[in-house]
Amino acid sequence: MRKNRRSLAAAALLLALSLVLAACGSKQSSPPASNGGGQQGGTQTPSTQTPSTQTPSGGPKVGGELNLRLNQDPDNLNPILSSSAYGSMIYGLVYSSLFDFDLDWSPKGDLAEDWWTSDDGLTFTVKLREGVKFHDGAELTSEDVVFTMQAIKHPDYTGPRASSMASIEDIVAVDKYTVEFKLKEPFAPIFTNINYGILQAKLFEGSEIGDMENHPVTWNPVGTGPYKFKEYVRGQYALLERNDEWFRSEEEGGAPFIQTIRMKVIPDDQTALAALENGEIDVDTPTPSEVKRLLTEYEGRLIPVQYERNGWGYILINTTKEPLTDVRVRQALTHALDREAIVLGALDGEAVVPPGPIPPVSWAYKDDLQTIGYDPAKAEQLLQEAGFTKGADGIYQKDGKPLELNLYASSGSSLIEALTTMARQMWQDVGIKVNVNLMDFNAMNENHLQPGNYDMAFQAFNLGLDPDSLYALFHGSLAKPNAAGLVTSFNRMRYDNPEVNALLEEGRRESDKEKRKEIYGQAQQLIVNDAPVILMYSNLYTDFHTPRVKGVVNFPGAGATLDYLYKWWIEE
Template identity: 35%
Template sequence: MLKNRFLLFIVFMFVLIVTACSDGTVEESSNEANSEKEDNQTENTQTEEKSGGSLVLGTTAAPTLFNPYYSTDTSSSTIEGFIFSGLVTVDTDFNPEGDLAESWEFTEDGLRWTFHLRENVKWHDGADFTADDVVFSYGIPLHEDYIGPRGLPFEIIEEINKVDDYTVEFVLSEPYAPFITITAQFEVLPKHILGEVPIAELGMNKFNTKEPIGTGPFKFQQWKEGEYIELIANEDYYLGAPKLDSIIYKIVPDMNTLMAQLQVGDINLTGISPQYIETAKKLEEQGKVVVTSGPSNAFEYIGYNLRNELFQDKLVRQALTHAIDKEAIVQAILDGSGVVAHGPGSPANWAFNPDVPKFEYDPEEAKRKLKEAGWEPNKDGILEKDGNKFEFVLKTTSANEIRQQIAEVAQQQLSEIGIKTSIELLEWSAYVEQTSPPLWNFDAIVAGWSIGSDPDPTWFWHTSEIENGLNYNGFSNERVDELLSENTKISDIEERKRIIAEADAIVAEEQPDTFLYYVEGSLANAPNLHGPKFNAANTYYKIHEWYID
């Protein structure tokens, strides 16, 4: 079967700038590097000695574990990206690049993928990286005893074959659009360490918290609970030893503390919450930080647990959204650094559908819909139905001040239509544990989703993702299931966009979430830290080349 250029349905809208070889393989672009080599020779000479120092990355959210097949939170994923490597990564425009794979090729029908692996890669303990590690790692979610949340992008894999020590072949049951930008990005784990661990016990293994071993640019040194995670440079990193000596992932209690530490130089890189943008810009005017901003591939929401009878009526969910003044949240809490959302997705990716049903702020319409759904106020003004009061707990994390403020606004505005809400703030790791599978221990949450390198929404809305996946709401809709199952098989990007748009419109009509706003992201770093620049695709792109002067 003839090999083909990389299928349009696989690559994002910037596909034309990916380099394709004449034999049909796609690999890292070396021509651009060669063309720039002479121009950069002087600059490289000037900067090659500028190494050393620690990147102190400040955050209010602690990680939970370091295993990409079991973690679901951003902090854990960030650190995993420093320790481990996948077959591919993406650049700042979502274009796939080789990582552990030097190149790859695939058959015309998209069912057989062959990856050619780098031969100069060592695990952090000195062992050789080989195809055995890839076969082992990508087989984890396929095992009958796997109960982690990351099974979806592996379901279409029928076979993983070791061709030789540095070649791996994947055979798929059907074309899968996100295979290269989602599945092949999953980090590879060491078979020589974990190969004998029963899959049923892998999620709880001490490897995940005490001694993770990867092939990435930084090696795990220590985790001081509630304070920091320390990583040190991997001098044997296959793309070259990092210029930074170490990364300190520093956990601070709140944004006020984080901003204070940024100002005095105790932290030299952090994301900036919208309410602190003006403070960050003043620090930039004083020469203390550099701020970069742009649209994030994410959205914030209030999510309803449809396993709870309170939220199983679509009219009720629509009424809840009518009761929340999203524009006021954006202006008062975010200082305007966000765009009101009416549905899932993000304007930062190519699949975004702005034409979805909208449920604008209208408390009277909220009351009307609740009455239609059978809810009537009692003598205390609290809505009741069949003797049950409309009251629930709204959970969020104490690590995020914006979400706390959103919860308070929602509590007040819902009270105005007769709904009693109490707020429960949880430390980050407790929040993740309670709201994730298999517990799903929440009524409603204030949260956010980062969409990832492919806009496939199957993770969030497909019925198959309810039990152990990322469908936190427990949302199920037969037509949405059909559309989402179809979208990943499509070879035409415009057709795929149309299908995702239809699914998003149905989800917006159903309102399993009150979609609040699309996020505007910002990054602040010390002026002597070179490399960071905000982007929606890959915040820590080529971190081994970052340096401090």
């Protein structure tokens, strides 16, 4: 299981998407927007079986316990600090944000009751609902919104979402329930880029923003959402309880309906599959190789929710580490991979190869991208142009040093193991030695990606509702290490192209949709040419849930997203 769109939209932004990203393992992630992915050549036709439908014997009712899977332990439970999908699965149910999104991706109010933009486009005003209570009984006010947003803008902020606030000059509490966002310039992606779980300001009184990750609330969240945090035991489970006083309960027909949410930490895919088949967990996203079997053998016993993903699994390349500073080496690494074959072998054809960083489902997709396709001869030519010569052992070398790289990825995923195994052999075939290191997701981020101690890494990212998601990943301002030498943003490739930066900034200012599409099209082509990432696949996902779970919503691009879990109920 994975994702909350809210955190994705936020991070990718969302973050987002958000997002929320998150960045994660195979599908472990979080925000919406869908992806049919781009195709380079042909891929197998995905499973197209129509999801089963069941007519419930009665309407929604309160009660029961829902069992979900956490693929990994969360990095933390703070909605403005966490950079993993595993944290967002928990805090996304505990906290509320200003906006929610309908099935057509249009914004609607969550904490926001009303909103408007000034004629000059430089002030965005949000009127909050009155009487919203945090889980400890304190009332949410504009001061809490201001604190949350200002924390992200604070120079000592250590989370990955600072880029989303770059165009916001100030956040002001006009009165108890009105907040104004003062903009430096018109800002098209405002809805997704301020859509984070709202923290309670008084709980952080006297604490430093730079030390927020060590604050007790970061691991014991107190929000205003449909579920209250009860307990988290590392390596075992997280437990949430229904918020009987949720502020949207009446308008949502008495929701939330499920009394208890138990999220079990199950890193291993096969263990999770067995748990789904025997009913120990109620929802999961099995690896693609299992989908066709489950659709047939478990028809009626597991209900499929099928959708195209708005995001991709990708290989990050550290663009500041030799010899990867040379674009020819990065392009060679890309040319060496037969990604279509990897989709067939590692994902059973249940994915497509994205041509660029924005998927076809988005209005900003560029359909005539010049891609870096599979061409091992071209890969070797580029290595030779970069000054490498092939040694007697078949491995390219330069100045007596072999071209040997380290690739890091999350452990416990059969998909990731298959993908990295196939990729390693393809690189070996053209004369590049790659060592694959599988480890805990959080340890990989903290020990290797953030400090830059890596050559390549495999992760996944779900895009937000707006193409501004690219800013969080590829803007050069986010590539610079902080005082501790860490890159805590999602631009862990440390990629910095001034031309791309300018286009991403222009895309934020421009409000005309067609002009924005042209701007993001130019940015996509430059990013593809620079090859700071290798886009491996965009999944054609199938979530499965047990028949006792009713009311599941299939959100475009996000499937059985937990953002709509408040609508679910248990029928025993």
